[in-house]
Amino acid sequence: MLDFNRDAPQRNQVSREKIPESTVRAIRGRIDLLEFVGRDVKLKKNGVNYEGCCPFHYEKTASFKIKSGEQYFKCFGCGVGGDVVEYIIKSRGVDFVEAVQILAPMAGIDLDNPRAPLPPILAPLPPKESKPDWEPISPVPVDAPEPDFAHSRFGAPSMVWPYHNAQGCLLGFARRFEKPGGGKDIIPLTYCRHPEKGQEWRAKQFQAPRPIYGLDRLAEQPEAPVIIVEGEKACDAAQTLLQGYVCISWPGGGKAVHLADWSVLSGRHVIIIPDADDQGMKTATAIMEVLS
Ligand SMILES: [Zn+2]
Numbered sequence: 001m002l003d004f005n006r007d008a009p010q011r012n013q014v015s016r017e018k019i020p021e022s023t024v025r026a027i028r029g030r031i032d033l034l035e036f037v038g039r040d041v042k043l044k045k046n047g048v049n050y051e052g053c054c055p056f057h058y059e060k061t062a063s064f065k066i067k068s069g070e071q072y073f074k075c076f077g078c079g080v081g082g083d084v085v086e087y088i089i090k091s092r093g094v095d096f097v098e099a100v101q102i103l104a105p106m107a108g109i110d111l112d113n114p115r116a117p118l119p120p121i122l123a124p125l126p127p128k129e130s131k132p133d134w135e136p137i138s139p140v141p142v143d144a145p146e147p148d149f150a151h152s153r154f155g156a157p158s159m160v161w162p163y164h165n166a167q168g169c170l171l172g173f174a175r176r177f178e179k180p181g182g183g184k185d186i187i188p189l190t191y192c193r194h195p196e197k198g199q200e201w202r203a204k205q206f207q208a209p210r211p212i213y214g215l216d217r218l219a220e221q222p223e224a225p226v227i228i229v230e231g232e233k234a235c236d237a238a239q240t241l242l243q244g245y246v247c248i249s250w251p252g253g254g255k256a257v258h259l260a261d262w263s264v265l266s267g268r269h270v271i272i273i274p275d276a277d278d279q280g281m282k283t284a285t286a287i288m289e290v291l292s
Contacts, residue, residue, distance in 0.1 A: 019100050023109060024085060027100065030107035033071045033084045040091060040259070041208075056080045056090055056290070058209055058263040091258055093286035134202050136190035138211075139169035144191045147201040149175055151187060158184075161232035163211055163251070166219035166264075171211050174232050174251060186231075188251060206251055209261035214239075214248035218264060221246050225269040230254065230283055238273070245271075254283035262290050 034050055037043065041052040041064060054064035054075040063077035074081035080090060088099040104111045137144075150156050154177035163171040172190035179185055192202040212218070213232050217239070224246045229235050235249035250260035270291060274284035 016096050019097065019111070023100065023104070023111070024083075026109055027085060027103045027107045028071050028083050030109075031084050031103060033073065033087070034066055034068075036084055037066065037073060037087060053208070054078060054080070055208070055258045058261055092255060093257065093282045132195045134192035134194045134197075134204055136172060136202075136204055136207055137193050137199065138171050138190075138206065139165055140172065140191040144199070145201075147173065147189055147191075149173070149189065151175070151177055151203065154179065154185065154187075157187075159233060161213065161236070163206070163213055164216040165211065166215050168216045171215075172206055174213070176233070186253070208259040209263075210251045210256070210259050212248050212250055212260060212262070212264055214246060215264060217246045218248060218268075225271060226265060228270060228272045228287060230275050230280065234275075254279055254286075257283060257286040257290060260290075262287070265291060 034043065037052075041055050043050040043052040043066070044062070045051075045068070048068050049065045050068065051062040052064050053059050053062050054077050056064075056075060057078040057080075059077050064073065064075045066073045072081065072083055073087060082090075084103060085096065085099045088094060088102055089096060092099070092102070094102065101111065110116050149160050157175035158178050159176040161174045163173065165171055172188060175187050175189055177185045177187060187203050188205045189201055190204050190206060191199065192204055193199050213235055218226065224244060227238060227242060227245045227247045229238050229247060229249055230253060232249050235247050239245075239247040250257065250262075252259060272284045272287055274280035
């Protein structure tokens with residue numbers, strides 16, 4: 001159904017050859033990999049390493065490591081490794097040039113003028129005290145109170161999609177809000193626990209690896225071919241049109257492909273229907289890489 005044409009013309013004006021190695025070195029030296037990766041992966045210090053569950057393959061024990069003071073990551077489960085540029089390429093589904101374009105401004109580097117003197121590196125922030133945080137309870141306890149779907153800023157949602165596990169138990173929700181100036185925002189709602197503050201519904205994303213949307217349907221039809229589409233709305237629409245298939249999606253859209261638990265598709269016949277644009281194709285490619 002898909003033609004993943006990897007030879008499509010590059011949209012970038014800058015070619016890889018135009019980016020000097022010194023620029024990549026400067027990016028590597030000026031962006032703290034640990035802090036950067038820490039936004040996606042919960043890292044715990046263990047001896048000289050920081051360890052967490054790999055964002056690039058499904059696992060329950062941490063084999064993804066960053067050595068303290070070094071600017072390289074390595075997963076001893078799936079073998080993926082590299083620097084911050086490689087991390088962006090793999091986690092965001094972009095190419096080398098795009099990764100450099102994303103990172104250069106963060107590192108204070110002007111790509112149009114790479115020889116310009118670099119501003120001083122800001123002193124690194126002191127390591128954060130790991131404060132207790134809200135953590136989603138999964139599945140939602142049966143005696144949890146009814147959720148209030150409204151958002152303090154956006155009001156009532158225009159749509160709400162429940163996530164269930166294979167047994168049909170509620171895991172949480174995705175909510176769609178229409179923004180006043182046009183556009184939309186998809187905000188999760190999960191039932192969370194806090195070690196000091198108790199339990200309540202919070203606008204907090206599922207913990208990674210995040211559940212697929214449609215786990216209950218997948219379990220109900222174990223032989224049916226699976227169709228992956230982006231977004232819960234498109235998924236529901238596809239499901240009503242495509243009898244005999246199980247349609248699924250995942251939380252967080254194109255930037256969060258690597259955070260979903262795709263292991264549930266093991267052994268299933270899978271068809272990906274991408275959004276009809278460049279970003280949609282990139283997302284589809286990222287899913288293919290996770291599944292392969
Ligand atoms: Zn891995």
